[in-house]
Amino acid sequence: MVSHHRKDWADQLDDALWAYRTTYKTTIGTTAYRLIYGKACHLPVELEHRVYRAIKQLNFDHHLIGRKRKLQLNELDEWRTMAYENSLRYKERVKESHDRHIKQAKSFQEGDQVLLFNSRQKLFPGKLKSWWHGPYLVTHVFTHHNVKISDPQNGTFKVNGQRLKHYFPGNNTLQKNGGNSPPYVPP
Structure with a gap:
């Protein structure tokens, strides 16, 4: 994506970071974006359509919005716990693989x-x-x-x-x- 003289790397940094944060990581079992924000990442085109549907569905009811936000916060904690457990399992597998090659x-x-x-x-x-x-x-x-x-x-x-x-x-x-x-x- 960078041109042949490589002077425009800073212009491509936002796109590279977006790609990194939205890529599924096997070690944690989710994306970095989902761990931070608690929801899947959507493209701008998807956001316009979803926002209209969410407004229409919730109809600006403060009680429904509050309950939905609590549910999202609980889901975020569950995602982080799951990512932590996946990371521990991955580290154990890597350690077992490493230990198999160590001489007695x-x-x-x-x-x-x-x-x-x-x-x-x-x-x-x-x-x-x-x-x-x-x-x-x-x-x-x-x-x-x-x-x-x-x-x-x-x-x-x-x-x-x-x-x-x-x-x-x-x-x-x-x-x-x-x-x-x-x-x-x-x-």
Whole structure:
């Protein structure tokens, strides 16, 4: 809708906002217009015809108008409650979908031997060197997968459990400290 030089975007803003507010949102189960005003949005042509019919139907009876307005306010509360519930259901579905793709956390016990992933290692200087350093000894397991590990040379420090993997001493493919790289010193 904007011309090729894109300088008239402000002129199109009202139309874009109208389209956004009157579009049905799946997450809330209604339109933003209906949540704000409590009724469906009608085009100007429809409004002329409806206003004439409403005036003719109500015939300016103040009691009927008052009752109708109370009913509309109650409907508005119901629409907002429904939109809130729909939004919660949508968020739960998205969370379930997200949680299905999360890997299960590794569980560590005190006394386990682990290897620590060194994310500070540069890619090119030793690209064939191992990114895993260790083995370290697990001294304490905290909540939320935090683990305190110790090494006689580097002391004890706390790391996230996602940066660790189990070390099995019978496997000779990985030498101590990842081959010939220097020992990892935590920040």
